[in-house]
Amino acid sequence: MKDLFRWALLFSLIPGALFAQNDATPQPEATPKAEPVRPSFFNGPDAPRLLGDYRGWQSTLARHGVTFTGYWTAIASGNPVGGAKQGHITTVDDTFIVAHLDLDRIAHIKKAGLQMSFIDRGGRGLSNEYIQGQYNVQQCVGGQSPFFYQMFFEQELGAGKLLYKAGRLSASDDMNASPLYSLYLNNGIDGDIRNILFDTQSSAYPFPTWGGFLRYQISKRFYTKNAVFQTTKNVFDPGLHGVDWAVHDGDSIISMHELAWTPEIAQGNGAERKTLPGHYWLGGTYSPWTGFKQFLSTKTVGNSYGFYVHGDQMLWRRSQASNAGLTLWTAAAYYPQQNIAIVPMQINVGLVDQGRFGHRSEDKTIFGFIYGQFSRDYAKTIVAKGNGNPSHEMVVELAHRIQLTRHSFVQPDLQIDIRPAGTGRIPTAVVPGMEIGIVF
Numbered sequence: 001m002k003d004l005f006r007w008a009l010l011f012s013l014i015p016g017a018l019f020a021q022n023d024a025t026p027q028p029e030a031t032p033k034a035e036p037v038r039p040s041f042f043n044g045p046d047a048p049r050l051l052g053d054y055r056g057w058q059s060t061l062a063r064h065g066v067t068f069t070g071y072w073t074a075i076a077s078g079n080p081v082g083g084a085k086q087g088h089i090t091t092v093d094d095t096f097i098v099a100h101l102d103l104d105r106i107a108h109i110k111k112a113g114l115q116m117s118f119i120d121r122g123g124r125g126l127s128n129e130y131i132q133g134q135y136n137v138q139q140c141v142g143g144q145s146p147f148f149y150q151m152f153f154e155q156e157l158g159a160g161k162l163l164y165k166a167g168r169l170s171a172s173d174d175m176n177a178s179p180l181y182s183l184y185l186n187n188g189i190d191g192d193i194r195n196i197l198f199d200t201q202s203s204a205y206p207f208p209t210w211g212g213f214l215r216y217q218i219s220k221r222f223y224t225k226n227a228v229f230q231t232t233k234n235v236f237d238p239g240l241h242g243v244d245w246a247v248h249d250g251d252s253i254i255s256m257h258e259l260a261w262t263p264e265i266a267q268g269n270g271a272e273r274k275t276l277p278g279h280y281w282l283g284g285t286y287s288p289w290t291g292f293k294q295f296l297s298t299k300t301v302g303n304s305y306g307f308y309v310h311g312d313q314m315l316w317r318r319s320q321a322s323n324a325g326l327t328l329w330t331a332a333a334y335y336p337q338q339n340i341a342i343v344p345m346q347i348n349v350g351l352v353d354q355g356r357f358g359h360r361s362e363d364k365t366i367f368g369f370i371y372g373q374f375s376r377d378y379a380k381t382i383v384a385k386g387n388g389n390p391s392h393e394m395v396v397e398l399a400h401r402i403q404l405t406r407h408s409f410v411q412p413d414l415q416i417d418i419r420p421a422g423t424g425r426i427p428t429a430v431v432p433g434m435e436i437g438i439v440f
Helices: 002-017 054-063 103-107 126-131 194-199 376-384
Strands: 066-078 089-102 112-123 146-157 162-169 209-217 222-231 252-261 264-267 274-287 304-317 325-334 345-354 364-373 392-405 408-418 429-439
Touching (some): 054 066, 126 429
Antiparallel strands (some): 066 089, 345 364, 408 429
């Protein structure tokens, strides 16, 4: 009944919106700041909303330094071909509500804010129950439960050169984060490259921990990010609902560090001049936590480490006044400890073609590819159970996001999960799906 209600709401919004003009105003490219990137159409407290400025409440609260907003996104996916159990359809959804307090207006603390948020996830995951692959085809799966999510203080210093946050945070919101990732339905791309989550104990949406984050703008084109987050054995327990704020015996930390470069390639001259922005970073993680389980031993170990890279570059742009254009991106992560890493190496590649169809300047055609290589020690545990020898899994994703209005989209999607679970025993799954998103 709950799933039926969600999808009745979804389809009740589509008929009128299908004829809506794409009134999303293109925004000029700006130096990226360390802000949550989920999802790509959600731009924080100032995002366009389905409800608008309802009876003036939003603007009245904003004048007093308080803003509320949120989003709802839902995905329906099926596997008519392939998977461990073919012929099933599931729906999942994610609701995110955030309150932001402008402490400059409220308490005269310059360029400071306090943010609190709530998440509720529901539904059954298609990959978990029926495909049984490593990469979940629905990014709303993981912690199907209500959560008290963020509660952090943030402040800019030094004319915006320094931004810091402290409180209840998630590593995946600020570290190794790109708005391009959230265009995809597969969880192997969305949010963060997935083997960082498989192979560490770092916090990730919707599971918060205590943490601190610092972003420093070295120059116009270079900046660094450094963060430390709590590591605990129960970090991914949905039954805690994000309110276990204790520091337990045996808890430790994970530190994450990035160096980023944001070049712009100039094309043309005069009125025809265009800049093609790029975003590149190199990062790494380290955790001394001694609770990492080994595949071929009952003893736990510590000192997990790994490295990741990302690069995206706009290759073509319609005009300087528009973000319509073609962007190529790639990301990779390497966690070399075969005894604790499920997927030591993962490589992602993608293309995002925005505004290909004339006046639909905010629509996006999306392609993505995932390659994940399973560790030797993990494979030996699967072989010992008689379940095959996992080597690698690949996913191809093709989608088209239709920006219905400034606050809503619908996205038909097709994924092909090749060698689910990596053994070759589960047939390749063909997964059509659809996502809808609304900022309210």
